[in-house]
Amino acid sequence: MLLIRCPYCNAERPEVEFVYAGEAHIVRPVDPSQTDDDQWRDHLYVRNNARGLHFERWRHIHGCARFFNALRDTVSDKFVTTYKAGLPRPRIEDIKESM
Amino acid sequence: MTQARYPLSGDKIILTGEHPVTIDGLDDCARFSLRIAPSQSAAASAALGLDLPVEIGGIASSTGRLALCLGPDEWFVLAAKADGAAIVSAFAEIYGQAPHSLVDVSHRETGIVIDGPLSALVLQSGIAFDLAAMPVGTGCRTLLDKAQIILMRETANRFRIEVWHSFSEHIWNFLAAVRREPEFNI
Numbered sequence: 370m371l372l373i374r375c376p377y378c379n380a381e382r383p384e385v386e387f388v389y390a391g392e393a394h395i396v397r398p399v400d401p402s403q404t405d406d407d408q409w410r411d412h413l414y415v416r417n418n419a420r421g422l423h424f425e426r427w428r429h430i431h432g433c434a435r436f437f438n439a440l441r442d443t444v445s446d447k448f449v450t451t452y453k454a455g456l457p458r459p460r461i462e463d464i465k466e467s468m
Numbered sequence: 469m470t471q472a473r474y475p476l477s478g479d480k481i482i483l484t485g486e487h488p489v490t491i492d493g494l495d496d497c498a499r500f501s502l503r504i505a506p507s508q509s510a511a512a513s514a515a516l517g518l519d520l521p522v523e524i525g526g527i528a529s530s531t532g533r534l535a536l537c538l539g540p541d542e543w544f545v546l547a548a549k550a551d552g553a554a555i556v557s558a559f560a561e562i563y564g565q566a567p568h569s570l571v572d573v574s575h576r577e578t579g580i581v582i583d584g585p586l587s588a589l590v591l592q593s594g595i596a597f598d599l600a601a602m603p604v605g606t607g608c609r610t611l612l613d614k615a616q617i618i619l620m621r622e623t624a625n626r627f628r629i630e631v632w633h634s635f636s637e638h639i640w641n642f643l644a645a646v647r648r649e650p651e652f653n654i
């Protein structure tokens with residue numbers, strides 16, 4: 370079974386404790402009523418659907434229940450890193466250097 | 469009319485012999501889900517009469533009350549049934565200075581203790597993380613088989629499970645079936 374490091378529990382936990390929660394770093398418009406239909410559609414539905422490295426949200430629902438962010442390779446399913454919600458998106462180059 | 473129901477209270481499975489394991493349905497107790505900002509946790513510690521653990525998985529207990537840190541701002545509190553009202557009123561007093569949520573979930577769950585040299589082995593058949601690496605005196609929310617539980621390791625061989633009533637019979641029957649495996653050397 371895949372082990373996922375929860376940045377809040379600071380521990381590797383089995384994947385059955387987690388749920389996927391879509392692409393990360395999607396910024397909600399500050400004033401949705403000021404957006405036109407296309408902008409609102411893009412915000413709600415249009416995603417990168419990356420093949421390869423993908424920033425995404427996960428939730429440790431059967432553990433600490435927290436949402437957090439992860440960088441995962443959608444081809445190999447390997448988690449490159451995980452980090453707390455609210456932190457800025459790390460630069461992939463920085464992560465690769467530290468790997 | 470709703471009625472309190474304690475499906476497992478008083479139930480007991482005892483396996484003696486070479487690998488004794490006992491599985492005990494516990495009597496009812498007081499349980500709370502506490503949510504409070506970590507910066508305010510000192511007020512909650514004072515109300516509860518123990519130092520709330522700040523590390524996820526940490527357990528603190530004092531005078532019959534126990535607090536398990538489940539998340540950055542979430543604690544699970546266990547106490548004797550008769551002590552529940554005192555906890556509610558102690559927290560009501562600090563609400564003005566330290567806003568929080570204290571929810572009585574006593575009726576929601578039931579406790580099971582599994583004790584004996586093979587208890588970790590029995591639990592491991594339904595838990596996906598490595599129980600050997602779980603320190604004594606810690607706890608966590610996790611899945612046992614398909615049901616969410618709160619698991620606490622009281623001693624090397626003694627675990628306490630807290631499970632929602634609706635899942636409790638499934639968990640009970642699961643444990644009852646699995647503990648037969650060492651009996652038959654499976």
Ligand SMILES: [Zn+2]
Nearest residue numbers: 375378429433
């Ligand atoms: Zn977690």
